[in-house]
Amino acid sequence: MKELKILYLYPDMLELYGDYGNIQVLKYRMEKRNITCKIDQYSIGDAAPDFSSYDIVFAGGGADNEQSILAEDLVKYKENIKQAIQNGVFFLLICGAYQLFGKYYKGVEGNIIPGLEIFPYYTEAILDRKKRCIGNIVLEVELENNKPTKVIGFENHGGQTFNSLSHFGKVLYGNGNSFGNSEEGFFIGNVIATYLHGPLLSKNPEVSDYIIKYCLERKYGEKVELEVLDDTFELKCREQMLKRLIK
Amino acid sequence: MxxxxxxxxxxxxxxxxxxxxxxxxxxxxxxxxxxxxxxxxxxxxxxxxxxxxxxxxxxxxxxxxxxxxxxxxxxxxxxxxxxxxxxxxxxxxxxxxxxxxxxxxxxxxxxxxxxxxxxxxxxxxxxxxxxxxxxxxxxxxxxxxxxxxxxxxxxxxxxxxxxxxxxxxxxxxxxxxxxxxxxxxxxxxxxxxxxxxxxxxxxxxxxxxxxxxxxxxxxxxxxxxxxxxxxxxxxxxxxxxxxxxxxxxxxxxxxxxxxxxxxxxxxxxxxxxxxxxxxxxxxxxxxxxxxxxxxxxFALNNGRLEKLDIKGIPTIINLAKNPTGANVSLRLLREDNEEKELLFVLNDNVADGFDVSWIWDINFDGLKENGVTRIITAGKRPYDIAIRIKTSGFDYEKIIPCENLDKAVEELYKTNTKKYVIANYTSLQPTRQAIFRLRG
Missing domain, CATH: 3.40.1190.10 (Mur-like, catalytic domain)
Incomplete structure (x- = not known):
């Protein structure tokens, strides 16, 4: 039986917006297709993980307090993580984790939380604490060549991210990387970094299956046709939300 | 003045x-x-x-x-x-x-x-x-x-x-x-x-x-x-x-x-x-x-652990505005050994918050093992909650999403099994009223 291994980073700290649901969705969609899904967790104080031994690395969003504590911890693994990304391990990074993989995060008081500096973007907190990009969001995303799909989620971030260079999607509804931006997230074949909660994968089975297919093909070196699952609820959900948000 | x-x-x-x-x-x-x-x-x-x-x-x-x-x-x-x-x-x-x-x-x-x-x-x-x-x-x-x-x-x-x-x-x-x-x-x-x-x-x-x-x-x-x-x-x-x-x-x-x-x-x-x-x-x-x-x-009887008898079917309604509210309701349901069905009503109006991702912080594990035989979902976001419950491992063929609340309640009372109803903030009173309408 085929198996994919997921490394779940800081589950006790980056767990604010139900982002763990992304892992549950991946696990569900793998197990329905008889693929074993093994999930390891890493948090502060645990033995150093070997990022390259995983198929998927996942990290979500957390409270501001927790985020600065773990930024220090994560930097220790910078080289290991870089190597894993080069090796093609899939990284799914949501919200706070998206920010951490960039150059830096500049706080309201001008304080700089250094990022991993793996990707070119950087994030600056908006000075007015009460202003945040909050609400439903719809993107148009091209996962594979010439196959655009709509991605639905919920954004809730004060940080404004600039210089993404390679965005995840075009914003059809909502804000994106910064207020009124037309682009959202960061995407290269094996990295999706985005502000989208919801959780992201719960309403976007195509994105889930893109990740699973990518990982299987990489690991087993063969073309994969994923078994079609009954996504009636997901499709209905998307239909309802798209009707509401996009005329 | x-x-x-x-x-x-x-x-x-x-x-x-x-x-x-x-x-x-x-x-x-x-x-x-x-x-x-x-x-x-x-x-x-x-x-x-x-x-x-x-x-x-x-x-x-x-x-x-x-x-x-x-x-x-x-x-x-x-x-x-x-x-x-x-x-x-x-x-x-x-x-x-x-x-x-x-x-x-x-x-x-x-x-x-x-x-x-x-x-x-x-x-x-x-x-x-x-x-x-x-x-x-x-x-x-x-x-x-x-x-x-x-x-x-x-x-x-x-x-x-x-x-x-x-x-x-x-x-x-x-x-x-x-x-x-x-x-x-x-x-x-x-x-x-x-x-x-x-x-x-x-x-x-x-x-x-x-x-x-x-x-x-x-x-x-x-x-x-x-x-x-x-x-x-x-x-x-x-x-x-x-x-x-x-x-x-x-x-x-x-x-x-x-x-x-x-x-x-x-x-x-x-x-x-x-x-x-x-x-x-x-x-x-x-x-x-x-x-x-x-x-x-003391009993509040306002959708807070409210116990009702609807056409002879015992029904418990509880408000759940956030993960903990829902989790304690599900605890109650698990601690009850009888067979039961669940109605979960989820709205995303201003007072509820537009973000429904909190439902992923609800622990839905082991519902079947704890005697839940069928789940109806309703409210403005019936599919989101259906997806959430499906992903927890509950057989999706036994989950019925309904966009219309009266239809959901009607569906719920098609069987005589005991009912648990969980509703979030703005859906609580409409849900109670729909149930009362059905009771007549």
Whole structure:
């Protein structure tokens, strides 16, 4: 039986917006297709993980307090993580984790939380604490060549991210990387970094299956046709939300 | 000028009543428009008791009022749960003379967490009860830490009674806000039957608020509520004022200082709330016999663990505005050995928060194993909740999403199996009404 291994980073700290649901969705969609899904967790104080031994690395969003504590911890693994990304391990990074993989995060008081500096973007907190990009969001995303799909989620971030260079999607509804931006997230074949909660994968089975297919093909070196699952609820959900948000 | 405002507000209140309207926040909204400092107008000579929390405000405040009334006192209270400044103003206007005097032995309020400082800067508070802090509507309220810090700031100069849940690390920390205030009273509930050694549901207080060390738990009752302490600075080691033991959910009894109390509910979280009420009653020297009697009778019947009989089918309705609210409802469902069906109603209106991702913090594991045979989902987001439950492993062919609430209720009562109904904030009353319509 085929198996994919997921490394779940800081589950006790980056767990604010139900982002763990992304892992549950991946696990569900793998197990329905008889693929074993093994999930390891890493948090502060645990033995150093070997990022390259995983198929998927996942990290979500957390409270501001927790985020600065773990930024220090994560930097220790910078080289290991870089190597894993080069090796093609899939990284799914949501919200706070998206920010951490960039150059830096500049706080309201001008304080700089250094990022991993793996990707070119950087994030600056908006000075007015009460202003945040909050609400439903719809993107148009091209996962594979010439196959655009709509991605639905919920954004809730004060940080404004600039210089993404390679965005995840075009914003059809909502804000994106910064207020009124037309682009959202960061995407290269094996990295999706985005502000989208919801959780992201719960309403976007195509994105889930893109990740699973990518990982299987990489690991087993063969073309994969994923078994079609009954996504009636997901499709209905998307239909309802798209009707509401996009005329 | 204020006296003229009062006359005006009273007249509006009478008109609203003529049209059969409760008023809710309306009177308060007008009052604030007339005079932003209207709260200061009222002359209050009786003790003011306030309850704040993420979950349990309405039930606890009502139980305090009910018990005091049982003991023969006149109570003024915002019973319906209008708990922001405008709601409290409405209650005061309705119960005051035109000169602003309130005739009552006690005034009890439930107060929204973020309004505590504002309201009690003006109104003298005698007792503040804090039950719990959980994540709640993140897109509206922000992180729970912000709310806690706000109340902590207010407490730094507060000298009245402070009744705190010793088993919630987010609440117990407030006891240290003002070291000069000796009137801090902690309550606790001893380990119950279904307590666990690990956290079962999303929780907040993982790190010591004073030294950031990871907290250690002897056990968890639900979410992050349990017996904790900080291995580094000993935070959590508080002197306990009231402690419940021998929790028996089946008989619906618990024991405090050798006295057994019988209650209508059978949920661990409500026992915490009763302990808060009991602490308050003891602070005001209310007769134990009155408390025993009041506790044995008290039931809110407003969609908070409301028990109904619909065409002979037992039905339990419970409000769940946030993950913990839903988790405690599901706990109840799991602790019930009978076969049952679930209706989950999820709205995303302004008051609910637009973000429904909190449903992924609900623990839906093992529903089938715990006797759930079918699940109906409804509200404005029936598919989101259906996807959530499906992903937890519950057979999706036994999940029926319905966009129409009446259809959902009709579907639910097609079988004679016992029903559990969980509804979020704005969907609760429409759901109850739909059920009542079906009952006819």
């Amino acid at each position: 204020n006296i003229i405002y009062m006359i005006l507000l009273k007249i509006i209140n009478i008109i609203l009543k003529l049209f059969g309207k409760q008023g809710g926040n309306i009177i308060g909204k007008i009052a604030v428009k007339l005079n932003p400092n209207m709260l200061a107008y009222f002359k209050i000579n009786s003790p003011v008791i306030a309850v704040t929390a993420t979950n349990g405000k309405t039930s606890t405040n009502n139980c305090i009022g009910y018990t005091l009334e049982k003991a023969g006192y006149k109570v003024v209270s915002n019973k319906e749960g209008n708990n922001m400044e405008t709601g409290i103003l409405s209650t005061l206007v309705k119960n005051a003379t035109i000169t602003g005097k309130i005739k009552a032995d006690y005034i009890t309020f439930e107060v929204d967490e973020s309004y505590v400082p504002k309201i009690f800067k003006t109104i003298k508070l005698d007792t503040l009860v804090v039950l719990d802090f959980f994540r709640d509507q993140l897109d509206r309220n922000g992180e729970v830490e912000t709310l806690i810090l706000k109340i902590n700031e207010f407490l730094k100069t507060y000298k009245g009674n402070l009744v705190l849940n010793a088993d919630d690390p987010n609440v117990a920390r407030l006891g240290k806000a003002n070291p000069d205030n000796k009137k801090v009273y902690y309550y606790r509930v001893q380990k119950y039957e279904y307590a666990t050694t690990g956290m079962k549901e999303a929780g907040e207080g993982k790190f010591c608020p004073f030294c950031k060390t990871r907290l250690e738990y002897e056990y968890y009752q639900y979410s992050h509520i349990g017996k904790f302490h900080c291995p580094n600075c000993d935070y959590g080691n508080n002197e306990i004022y009231k402690e419940a033991k021998n929790i028996n959910l089946k008989d619906r009894t618990f024991e405090v200082e050798g006295i057994t109390y019988k209650i209508q509910d059978n949920s661990i979280y409500t026992i915490y709330n009763y302990l808060a009420v009991l602490s308050v009653m003891n602070l005001y020297h209310i007769d134990t016999e009155d408390i025993i009697k009041a506790f044995s009778e």
